[in-house]
Amino acid sequence: MSNVFVIDSYYKPLNPVHPARARLLLTQGKAAVYRRYPFTIVLKRVVEQPEVQALRLKLDPGSKTTGIALVNDANGTIVFAAELSHRGDAVKDSLESRRGVRRLRRHRKTRYRKPRFKNRRRRKGWLPPSLESRLANILTWVARLCRYAPIAAISQELVKFDMQLMENPDRTGVEYQQGTLQGYEVREYLLEKWERTCAYCGKQDVPLQVEHIHPRANGGTNRISNLTLACEPCNTAKGTQEIEVFLKKKPDVLKRLLAQVKKPLKDASAVNSTRFALLERLKAVGLPVECGSGGLTKYNRTTRGLPKTHWLDAACVGKSTPGVLSHKGVVPLRMKATGHGRRQMCVPDKYGFPKQHKERKKKFLGYQTGDMVKAITPKGTFEGRIAIRHRPSFRLGKVDIHPKYLRCVHRSDGYEYIQKGVRHAPPHGSSQGSPHGAIL
Incomplete structure (x- = not known):
């Protein structure tokens, strides 16, 4: 699998280590688990004058999936790899559904909602919410990886086609x-x-x-x-x-x-619409940004004899790609954007009539829907994502569990994680939206 991120007690990123080394540090009590996805440990001491090797963060933005890779330019080692699945289509479908409900409400003459599409002004550089969601997902993970790894430069595939x-x-x-x-x-x-x-x-x-x-x-x-x-x-x-x-x-x-x-290329159009907006926002991070085309990426991948995957495409972005890329044993972390739930206070059925009322509070007893937990109960041990209820009985898979048996493993952050092909089924009967999730 990918290497494990390491930070010191001042939360400064150090060189990622092999999973066996991280396991040894945890066993000896010299470190503690800081984050589950991506797996990060925090040392219980401060490292004076650490020898840190600079890494390059490489991005292969796509309409549906973005490839992410951390590469050591000095030796060509792929330190970390991930594939990020976007939810642009889900955002568009939600907006279409909301527009349909509001239009139906106006036609029913129950509660008039004045159309506002004629008096709105769009700011310069405006992007549709479905495309803005893609940019937000990428920038979120760029910021996270910069906190956990010593990243010195960024490479982005700017244009899919010349x-x-x-x-x-x-x-x-x-x-x-x-x-x-x-x-x-x-x-x-x-x-x-x-x-x-x-x-x-x-x-x-x-x-x-x-x-x-x-x-x-x-x-x-x-x-x-x-x-x-x-x-x-x-x-x-x-x-x-x-x-x-x-x-x-x-x-x-x-x-x-x-x-x-x-026929136009819908996915290519989505990438082309956001490429320069993503470039400007990456420059705002403060790191040097290298750009390359999709043709150059494929050229680098084929000349190095690598298979076609999103994360290997990301590792081959730009002219800075080392002549030999070492990817042996790397298992990419697959991340799927699911959002942070819905803000609807009343859920309608397919006819537009209310069928379920939601509480205003998103958390209850310190937990919220989508949290990854481990429960050790008299009936057995369970792991997965929970769906909370506003009573001390949460849903975990197909069983109801009291919160006193729960231990939080990873807080809900709007993403579903899959690694090594192992996936736990999401819980049923959510009271705060439809949670999805997977754990190792």
């Missing part, structure tokens, strides 16, 4: 546009757009070739809108035929292909 290079592949005068990186930009874009499948037969997990929809022999160009992906048999069978002739007996495939050509 659109200027793809639209003008024959332009001269710019040295990098004539290099091998251009092909990586084009192929990465096509793989993303055509979902890594053959456009003609739909095969996956086979070698794919760049194919001209309108053949070059008939006047077709190298513009990105004229390119697709095809397996070798389909590419050979099509030859210099027009797409309408080649797919004459497959009208459904032809219709789908022509529609896909004009």
